[in-house]
Amino acid sequence: MTGPVSDEPQPPATIYDVARLARVSPSTVSRALNKPGRISAQTERKIRAAAERLEFEINPMARALPTGRRMTLALMLADITNPVVFGLIRGAERGAAAAGYTLIIAESQESGEAELRMLRKIQASVDGIVLATARGPAEPIRQFARAKPIVLVNRVEPAVASIIPDVPGGVAPLLDHLRACGHANVAYLSGPAASWVNSERWAALVRLAPPLRMSVFEIPGRAPTMAGGAEALERVMLSPATAVIAFNDLMAIGLLRQARQEKIAVPGRLSIAGFDNIFGAELTTPALTTVAAPLEDAGARAVEALVALIEGSPARLPEMSPFELRLIVRDSTGPPAVG
């Protein structure tokens, strides 16, 4: 009396329905669907046929309860509207799908407190978390990592798995390029103080500039956005800089457009470079010189590492080599005009 599958809405089939149709016990259905091979071939066939007929899909919530495995991962971002995160999202999404996990996206809105709140809230819903642009203090993050698999992107904390860029490897060629163009005074238009990448980039500049006989100084950005970049123009023009390295492409584009609007020649009067190579960086006039990061790849690798952490031996952190940065020279950098 199971009846044919009708067109009318029906509650989704459970393993009990499948069991009844296949004339076995629910436990056997569970085994057949989870560990193929541990069951007689014939029984398994019967069960699969029944499951198919009833369009059975396992209820992930019900499975999660006894096993603790939610088959869900979270990607935590500081700001989902920044184009830089698209690659990360796409890569993480692909990686999660490949490993059979569902991905949820969470946003901290550039706030360390919101970050912690979200972390706490989603904790019970996910098996692990990729913390892509952590802004919060170190201690809570470390504690979280002890309780639940976490992979950091663009940040390092002792005893927490992380995947980071080879920052000096990206900054050096950029600085070389600017030096070769003839720049001696370079401003760094900085990003969020809580950003690890921001500090690292500044540190790399400080270390690499002197040997090249270049001066560097920081112009603090108000926000890592186009508006933040545009606002900085005034201070840039007051400074001795002939070239600006911005924390990210968004700021670089904002600065570049503001300069164009004020008839300041780019790159003649001011060379401008960014980081990330976001969508849009090649669309500006002049097209933006930038340091590209393989973010999609990084997102995928972060998820892979996370899955390894979840499914593997909890003892040791996965090995992760830094990802390579690549200088893309376009038209927004060049020799300073003389005079």
Add this chain to the structure above:
Amino acid sequence: MTGPVSDEPQPPATIYDVARLARVSPSTVSRALNKPGRISAQTERKIRAAAERLEFEINPMARALPTGRRMTLALMLADITNPVVFGLIRGAERGAAAAGYTLIIAESQESGEAELRMLRKIQASVDGIVLATARGPAEPIRQFARAKPIVLVNRVEPAVASIIPDVPGGVAPLLDHLRACGHANVAYLSGPAASWVNSERWAALVRLAPPLRMSVFEIPGRAPTMAGGAEALERVMLSPATAVIAFNDLMAIGLLRQARQEKIAVPGRLSIAGFDNIFGAELTTPALTTVAAPLEDAGARAVEALVALIEGSPARLPEMSPFELRLIVRDSTGPPAVG
């Protein structure tokens, strides 16, 4: 013997832990946390204090089982890398957070089959689905909508809630603008055949062009991407068109850049317009004329409607007025050069 909260990783507290600490039964804890007011104020205070002390966070999977409420929504997209979806994602994310739901993002990769597969897969994990760029056939979608709350964006199906743009309201001003510039032959560089918006735009052109004494014809796009737009240039130049309306900004930008590369004057020889006003549309040279859609707002409204469907009376569909489109004239459209 509950002991102080230690720094070491501990399994998350359950309502049983809270109950023990507060010296009440688990049922009372559940009530106190879910329906404040139905419990004596004193007991409730005790329970809240205990919950706080243990950093209790309700286990959403466990709650979902008896209630069927997962507090999770899905946003289903055709392509997560298209910048046009960012607004949608952001709006949906905000809407979901505001209503206390978690959002998961799913991607169909422009395939109707993958769409159905994903739909089936996530069904048990979510309370409802925003289907933002449905590409699949109508019947399965309608069936799904009968079993589970669904809100369509950019598509209509009988008896399924949906939120759509006022397409003619966006196409008309664009056509007027091109007519005023002096264009008589306009090509429509089309998008995916399965896209409702694509058909509607074409339909609007067909209806609105003749009264303006304009000719329109379709040039089929291979893909709704920059590459798809670039590829179309050859056929555009073979045609009598002096202006092209592209299915979306991505295609318009691809076409525009290809034209620039081949030294074809934009807008002199070819005026180009797109739809959506994505990030990047104002960065091109010339800046792109486009029809902007309030996608963030649409995403938020779609989620609101979905939540209404989930929590409200299941009988009637929420009323939803179409969202307004707005022509943004920039520099990629203008009078055709004579000769």
Add this chain to the structure above:
DNA sequence: CTGAAAGCGCTTACAG
């Protein structure tokens, strides 16, 4: 290889 039973962490009629 297969089944009966207990349990995952909640909620909610049902009593009191």
Add this chain to the structure above:
DNA sequence: CTGAAAGCGCTTACAG
């Protein structure tokens, strides 16, 4: 207002 009990849909030792 509060508690004991049953049940949500699974999984997994434990027997056989």
